[in-house]
Amino acid sequence: MPGHERLVHTMVAGASGIDMALLLVAADDGPMPQTLEHLAVLSLLGVSRAIAVLTKTDRADAARVAAVRAEVAALLAPTPLAGAPIVAVSAQTGEGIDALKAMLLEAARADGSRAEVDFDLKAFRLAIDRAFTLPGTGTVVTGTVHAGEVAVGGELALLPTSSAQPLPARARSLHAQSREVARAHAGQRCAVALPGIAKDQVARGQWLTAPTVALQTQRVDVRLTLWHGEAKPLRSGARVLAHLGAAQVAATVAVLDADTLAPGAGAFVQLVLHAPVGAWHGERVLLRDAAASRTLAGGSVLDPFPPTRYRRTPQRLAELQALTLPSAAERLAGLLAAAPFGVDLQRFTTAQGLLTLPPDAMPDGALAQAGQALGATQTAALEAAVLAALQAFHDKQPDELGPDTARLRRLTAPRLSAPLWQALLARLAAAGQIALRGAVAHLPSHGAQLTAQETRIAQKVAPALSAAGYEGAWVRDLAKGTGDSEALMRITLARLARQGELHQTVKDLYYPPATMARLAAIARAIGAAHDGNVLAAQFRDATGLGRKRAIQILEHFDRIGLTRRVGDLHKLRAECTLFTE
Missing domain, CATH: 3.40.50.300 (P-loop containing nucleotide triphosphate hydrolases)
Incomplete structure (x- = not known):
């Protein structure tokens, strides 16, 4: 009134x-x-x-x-x-x-x-508007329960705090609607006794929440409507007072999908707050002018974890549009359709203020792994990119089995999270579209089986390859040792290399995997002692090889993704898993 x-x-x-x-x-x-x-x-x-x-x-x-x-x-x-x-x-x-x-x-x-959307999934949130102490009880906070429910003895979190970490709390007793209760739920006025919390640790504008959704932020993306009675449009850079829950905090406006916000119109807006607040999807926001003399605009929170850069891109606006959908399942599906590199499901659940994702949240065809999810369209596009990259690798380097999976990720999806990348490869392998041999991926057609004659030759040359040590074995020398033609020996060894059974460093020079693994271990040891850098001279001295052969091996490591050439240095790739089995 x-x-x-x-x-x-x-x-x-x-x-x-x-x-x-x-x-x-x-x-x-x-x-x-x-x-x-x-x-x-x-x-x-x-x-x-x-x-x-x-x-x-x-x-x-x-x-x-x-x-x-x-x-x-x-x-x-x-x-x-x-x-x-x-x-x-x-x-x-x-x-x-x-x-x-x-x-x-x-x-x-x-x-x-009325059946409120996602009502049963929402975590407890209470906006604190008053705090006091009672003899024998301690600190008591009161406020409106915005979502979820809490029981006596329930674990809670108090936020925001100056340390950026929520303060653990527990509900010793509850009063709702002026009577003692065992549980309190959304819509009620509620008082909560907090043992172990001092009154000066609590202030109006803070929140009590379930620990799983505890967050504090100084940026929020909102869907905002400017009051139709305003005389002027709202411009980016305007300074306002933002009311969220029981908090009142100074903020700066950034209009995202337009130059200005006209009276009576709506737009996506990012609020840059001058102090941290608790904010979750759907929380109502009101803006008043900086002098607190009139109400300007209002709306609801879409995302408490907005980006600070690229906040006006078509992709970001598509994500915000998805966050306006009515249910959490629809919002997640919309985000998955818009996000090129997937969605962090835990972050999404926290921002939505939910205890858990809805059971029907994951759309058909989406990829999910370790709390990450990738949309069906993006999954299909990345699968096609992986297959194309493997085919290009095989065409360019037919004597190699295939790239290390870490190198393949850099070629096709460098911004995709590691769990989603492994899940993507596992899906392709399960469908028979790629083959994984240790840390190497290849197309199934690239690892053709040996003929009986080639198998016999492979068995005969195995001792000579092992005995060759760090120098490696040449095709002509192996052919002389077995009495087979050089042409047949060359074909056999090349096929073994494609299967990952041998490594060809230069034309006609081969190493077995065990020897190459020892050479890789030497390179890693040198790199560990020199900030990840491997010099040819250091590698030469450590292996006892000549400079030419040492450089040939290091260049092979560059090709297969163990190292990366930078000037005269060969820098170890920290994410490479070659030779680590």
Whole structure:
């Protein structure tokens, strides 16, 4: 109801947790300046159900009541409360009181039957608006429960804090609706006794939440509507006061999908807050001017983890559009369709304020692994990219079995998380589209089976290859040792190399995997002692090889992805898993 402008911030804190409002207008005075302020607050906070009540009808004649009724209806018309019933009452005579009671009871029954989207999945959140101490009880906080439920003895988190880490807490006892209870739930006014928490550790504007959704942020992306009565558009860079829960904090506006926000219009906006707040998807936000003299805009939180850069790109706007969908499952599906490198499911669940993902949250064809998820379209595109990259590698280096999986990731999906990359390879391997041999991936057609004659030759040359040591074995020498033709020996060894059974460093020079693994271990040891750098001279001295052969081996390591050539250095790739089995 109308009140002093200094108390509007208290009304905002209360209204952000309500489903329905009574807008009171005295019949003798008519709408007052604060009536407009409260109407703007209700409208911008998304309260779409209300009853307008004309009070003190005993102090006005019928003509005056009719005029005020028309005036109130005109005020409601351009707002979400348009068409709300208007009831004339008098506390002195009892006029209209029974009708008002009947409306309220009917609204309560209808509200109790509404099935709120994702209601059962929401974690506990209480916006703290008061803290005090009671003898024998300790610190007590009160506020409105915005979501979820809590039981006596339940573990909680107090936030935000100066340390950026939530403060652990426990509900010793609960009072809801002015009586002691074992559980409290969304919609109730609730008092929580917090043992071990000092009163000076708690302030108005903080939150009590379930530990799994504890977060604090100084940036939020919101869907915002500018009040239609504003004279000027809202521009990026505007300084405002943001009300969220029971908190009031200075903020700066950045309009994301337009240059300005016109009166009565909506837009995606990022708020850069001057102090940390708790914020979750769907929490209502209200903006007032920096002097706190009028209400400007309102909306709801879309993302408490927004990017600081590239926040206006088409991809980001598509993600924000997905976050406007009604259910968590739809929002996740929309994000997966828009995000090129997947979604962090734990981060999503926390931002949504959910205990867990809905059971039907993962769309068909999506890839999920270790708390990460990738959309079906992106998965199919990356699978095609992997197959194309392998084919190109085989065409360019037919004597190599294939690239190390870490190198293949750099070629096709360098920004994809490691768990999703492994899941992608596993899916391709399970479908028979690729083959994995240790840390190497290749197309199945690239590792053709040896003929009987080639198998016999491979068995005969195995001892000579092992005995060759770090120098390696040449095709002509192996052919002389077995009495086979050089052409047949060359074909056999090349096929063994394609299968990963041998390594060809230069044309016709081969090493068995065990020898190459020892050489790789030497390179890694040198790199570990020199900030990941391997010099040819150091490698030459450690292996006892000549400079030419040492360089040939290091260049082979560059090709297969163990190292990377930078000037005269060969830098170890930390993520490479070759020769680590």
